[in-house]
Amino acid sequence: MKKYNIKAVFFSPTGNTEKIVTKIAEEIAASFDDEIETINFTLPEARRTRWVFDVNTIVVFGLPVYAGRIPNKTLPAVKENFAGNGAFAIPVVTFGNRSYDDALSELRDLLEANDFRTIAGAAVVGRHPFSDVLASGRPDADDIDRLKGFSQDICYKLGKYNMHRQIEVKGVSPAKEYYCPKGVNGEATNFLKAKPKTNKVKCTKCKICARVCPMGSIDSTDVSLVSGVCIKCHACVLSCPVNAKYFDDPAFLSHVAMLDSEYVRRVESDFFV
Numbered sequence: 212m213k214k215y216n217i218k219a220v221f222f223s224p225t226g227n228t229e230k231i232v233t234k235i236a237e238e239i240a241a242s243f244d245d246e247i248e249t250i251n252f253t254l255p256e257a258r259r260t261r262w263v264f265d266v267n268t269i270v271v272f273g274l275p276v277y278a279g280r281i282p283n284k285t286l287p288a289v290k291e292n293f294a295g296n297g298a299f300a301i302p303v304v305t306f307g308n309r310s311y312d313d314a315l316s317e318l319r320d321l322l323e324a325n326d327f328r329t330i331a332g333a334a335v336v337g338r339h340p341f342s343d344v345l346a347s348g349r350p351d352a353d354d355i356d357r358l359k360g361f362s363q364d365i366c367y368k369l370g371k372y373n374m375h376r377q378i379e380v381k382g383v384s385p386a387k388e389y390y391c392p393k394g395v396n397g398e399a400t401n402f403l404k405a406k407p408k409t410n411k412v413k414c415t416k417c418k419i420c421a422r423v424c425p426m427g428s429i430d431s432t433d434v435s436l437v438s439g440v441c442i443k444c445h446a447c448v449l450s451c452p453v454n455a456k457y458f459d460d461p462a463f464l465s466h467v468a469m470l471d472s473e474y475v476r477r478v479e480s481d482f483f484v
């Protein structure tokens with residue numbers, strides 16, 4: 212008999228969050244002999260839909276960490292588009308080796324406010340899109356094993372579930388201010404206005420960058436034009452088949468150099484059940 216509907220819900224410009232949320236949801240579904248349904252709200256058109264869940268649903272809900280919080284441009288969708296109606300939720304944030312700061316507590320609080328019952332939470336390490344060395348190759352085989360163990364713990368907890376208490380996670384509630392990026396000299400730096408550049412010699416005008424931009428900001432008639440907001444997610448940079456997209460903003464590059472020198476050590480994920 213079908214016990215729960217299992218949903219994998221995520222915003223994932225460069226794929227880590229999709230991979231991690233999908234793995235957790237699939238492992239939970241497997242224990243109920245069931246399949247998952249996916250709601251990917253990375254692209255603007257997917258954020259025009261509103262989803263209403265129910266008490267027979269388990270939602271694994273994932274977002275990447277940006278500046279120690281959940282990406283502020285996803286806040287309207289997270290707040291408005293998902294009604295829990297008593298559904299179970301597992302908030303998941305993915306982060307690239309620096310820290311997840313208050314992102315997990317923030318997501319937990321937002322889901323609880325939308326009438327979800329948070330029963331577990333995770334902050335999982337994923338390759339940082341700014342760099343080749345930060346959390347390179349993550350999630351790896353060890354991470355995947357730990358995701359399986361986490362999913363089994365959730366199923367065990369569901370069997371014993373009787374009264375709702377929101378999951379306790381690391382991080383302050385309400386979440387503190389956003390992390391302020393630093394440059395190599397240790398001083399605060401600001402690259403909010405930075406946008407990707409296009410190497411016009413390499414660019415083949417395939418338009419993949421325009422299609423994957425979560426803000427819909429890259430002009431599809433001339434992909435070197437970024438007419439809207441850029442969240443620095445790097446979806447365009449990493450998806451370009453000929454490496455024609457790049458950032459050359461000096462403040463941004465200084466921040467990346469600082470991360471590459473201070474945050475290369477291995478960091479483990481955190482799981483809360």
Ligand SMILES: Cc1cc2nc3c(=O)[nH]c(=O)nc-3n(C[C@H](O)[C@H](O)[C@H](O)COP(=O)(O)O)c2cc1C
Binds near residue numbers: 307445
């Ligand atoms: C704009 C931006 C800000 C980020 N800020 C942080 C951060 O504060 N701490 C951290 O450890 N990782 C940070 N990261 C790394 C991402 O959280 C991490 O790589 C995440 O898994 C990317 O998810 P995705 O592949 O689903 O897009 C940041 C990445 C981007 C693009």
